[in-house]
Amino acid sequence: MRILFCASEAVPYAKTGGLADVAGALPKALAKGGAEVMLALPKYKQVGFQVEERIALGENDFLTVGESPVEAIEGVKVLFIHQDEFYLRDSFYGYPDDGLRFTLFNKAVLSFVKKLNWKPDVIHCNDWQTGLIPVYLNTMLREDPFYKGIATIFTIHNLAYQGNFPYELLNIAGLPPELFRFDKLEFWGQVSFMKGGIVFSDLITTVSPRYAEEIQTPQFGAGMEGALSYRKDKLRGILNGIDYEVWNPAKDEFLPVPYDGSSLERKKENKKFLQKEVSLPQRDVPLIGMVSRLASQKGFDILLSAMDVLFEKDLQMVILGVGEKEIEERLKEMSLKYPDKLKVVIRFDERLSHLIYGGSDIFLMPSLYEPCGLGQMIAMRYGTIPVLREVGGLADSGEEFNHHKNEGNVFFFKEYSPQALCGAVEKALEVYGNKEAWRSVQLNCLKKDFSWDASAKKYLEVYKEALELKRKEEK
């Protein structure tokens, strides 16, 4: 099977969050399983290599850009879409012309596969930045023989980012005005990339079974619940995996003392190193870690309200993240109030993230909503016990620890409140106080399999199903 995987970020080239982890790992896993995979990405400033080869598209083509496919990651070809004026910027997103930037990306991807005469069986689109690809295929390109029979999958990694733009986007994208309807691209008076993906793809997936249910409700649907419920028989939830080569405590080059399940006591050395690294006192107290975008989605409001109560206890916390200025400011203020207990590091730092996963005892994710979440899986792989709000993919990642049966691997709280958060931390601390029980939770975490192989198989099933649907539809 030939798969074209389209995303706006992918490890190791460009990353702001979990999408990049998925787009870096899933194509590799699919290739390992025998599929022929091409990954398409914008060529941002941050993609740090020179372009050696450029292929120009002809005058009459859909669009003119250059590209450079390189054999980059284990059997996956990477197609970089160049448009220096649009992609060579300091950030990947957040510009007034984002609509145009990603329209161009979508068009360029479709043009290039034709130019290269590389016809995929399936195009796997991810999040709003690729939402127009299924739209083009099912409207303007519908009669083009090259594109006939290509099935599209649209994966929602986070429904809150929708790519909604003023009506003019239709003109910019060269799409017909008939598409400006509530059951097509129109969304509250705007043109929505996300809605395009939801309405026009053959199958929709999202990154956990629980989130697939949640997004059909007004509470989690971000206004798209109607469109999603309407297509619910085409909606699947597949839990993400994590890259077991990148995230491996036994071979982690960032950890001063690598370890595995038989040498868990070595975690202590990494904890000391982490404490030194972030200038926390090197004391033997529970250390809670967080690695997270500083976005309101991630539960910082309840965490900040809980901190005065949390820091009455003898514990430490280290938070690594960048994002919303207000959250950054409030966290910094707190760290000044509790200098021996709380360290806040405001930057994106791959190395420090590894140290936190490896060196912390507890990993906290108090999210308001969480499509999948990778931090909790990475933490479990490192024997670092998650304290999680029981929502979305967090709910699907583990089971509450049961002290009597020694079963389970996480500590959950349900209600979105500072009190509930403190309650779950307290549950964890109580077990932490019992060395043997804590070791059981750690070993239960290490037993979980979050490698991509299982999820990749599920995606292959979805691809086959989508192809089947496409065949029937075109008959």
Ligand code: ADP
């Ligand atoms: P989201 O995609 O919503 O940001 P996920 O939990 O799915 O959340 O994925 C977050 C990923 O980004 C994890 O791999 C996490 O380690 C990483 N990450 C987030 N913030 C930082 C940071 N400041 N420095 C390094 N890695 C980070």
